[in-house]
Amino acid sequence: MGLMEIFKFALRGISANKLRSSLTMLGILIGVGAVILLVAVGNGSKVEVEKSLQGLGTNTLTVSSGRAIRSSTYSTDLTLSIVEALKDKNAAPDILSVSPVVQSSQTLTYGSTDHTTTVIGTSTDYIQASSGKIATGEAFNADDAAKAERVLVIGQTTATELFGNEDPLGKQVSVGGQIFTVIGTLQKKGSTGFNDPDDTAIAPLSAVQRALTGYGPVNSITIEAVSADAVSAAQAEATAILNTKMHVTSTSNTPYQIRSASQLLETRTATAETFTTLLGAVAAISLLVGGIGITNIMMVTVTERTREIGIRKALGAPRRVILTQFLLEATMLSLVGGLLGVAGAFIGANFQITGITPVIVPSSVVLALGVSVAIGLFFGSYPASRAAGLRPIDALRYE
């Protein structure tokens, strides 16, 4: 009996029970699709973290106020005199620029449109230090800062929210009731998944303090090192200056926190890796559960047909022919189901899942498809081989 004949038998076997066949395929489809999509979501979040880290700028240090352990011995305020001290080229040769940062959440109004965003008051060096680039218009200069000109450089998200398709340049915007003029927009940095770096408005520190926050300590200081290699030297110099200016006696409980972008990078990468490991574990479990599901349905399907195998044997079917038929049926069911699962995962990957765009990992496709098809084949043919090995009368008596 030729292979083509047996293939036709297998096709007839599959189409003879369409519900059973489609349920089997559905089981495999879900098993394969879920694994691929889960891994893709984990990978997607990792990719997004990596992308956002590139936007952070790796040459920068951020000094923020506050003690790790609360104590009221000394002031924890970061004042402008500290900022000036950090700019001392003799004490800190590895520091390229120092930008004080005042952050304030404000409602921006243009015409009838409202948008609440973080307004950052800072110096002229900040945009470069935070690896931002001017897209249209220009950044404010030292002159604007000295005169406390009410000018704004806005991020892409803020621009779209407020102005839609209008050109924001030269438009007057009310910020917390004060009129500011938009003089530039920033290039898009892209979402970090946690916060949107494009949803921002940057203005001169003097203007923000005068119009919005009042004069007081700054929230943080962004320090840019002269090069990526000089970051740790710059950190040491900044630490020394800060310790002197803030009268620090115990280095274990300083009134400020200093973090480099590379430290942030390490933290976030570690987080992303934990996430990937977690999702890998979830994927492994779904593969296992999916595999058991496939095992179940294959075992049940074939065991249920033990009688049929008995009939075929009684009619003179050689063992090889029966085995080939069931192996072909299992192959078709697992392959079609598995490929549909892959297709489903590829379609699903086009949608955002809980704010994350899934990025499919090719190896997960191979793994999920391979494991499912292998399980389908084994548990489709093993019970068939057992049944085909029985005496016809024992297979016929099987209930």
Place this chain on the structure above:
Amino acid sequence: MKAVIDVRDLVKTYGEGEATVHALAGVSLTINRGDYVAIMGSSGSGKSTLMHILGCLDIPTSGSYLLDGVDVSRLNDRQLALVRNRRIGFVFQAFNLIPRTSAVANVELPLAYAGVKASVRRKRALAALDMVGLGNRADHDPNQLSGGQQQRVAVARALVSEPALLLADEPTGNLDSKSTADVLAVLDQINREGRTIVLITHEDEVAHHARRVIRLKDGEIMSDVRQRAIQDERDEVPSWA
């Protein structure tokens, strides 16, 4: 006259130790070509076990079985499949048609396993269905047919490969009297055409159709009665055949 079936001291036991059951306790039997034998006996007499061994569906614990002069116990799995396919047609009490598969596809099965080409297969399967009077039901699935019709499909399937020996295990056991008559008419006709038939029954009127009646009790032959002589294969072939 050549023996189709020649069994000697056939013993079949189930279980071990004290729980041993002797289904067959030494049966010796010769059945010649063209004979029509009814095997009778109460349940537990071993008649089904004997039938399964004769059909190569089961193997005896001891004893020899020559089918057309070939010692079946020496055959391997592949050769046994060939014997079941070419030499024996088996009709079950429970019909045993393959579900959700049309009547003609069921009848074609033995031919497919014999490697007959698809077009020839279809023609022979339809001819076999015509012979049992179901040519117009070829495309029906088993569950669309009555019990009697299903059994006639099963008979057509057993006959399609033109085996020398037709074994029927209570073929009318699940049928009403009308369907029983239909199936028996088919069996009578194929016996007249020279086919050897062995069937199990516990109905006297079914046994009445046979030429020879063997009664089993507790795994042994109680009586062996010839009712009619085996006809010559040539004579009395109905004019319409």
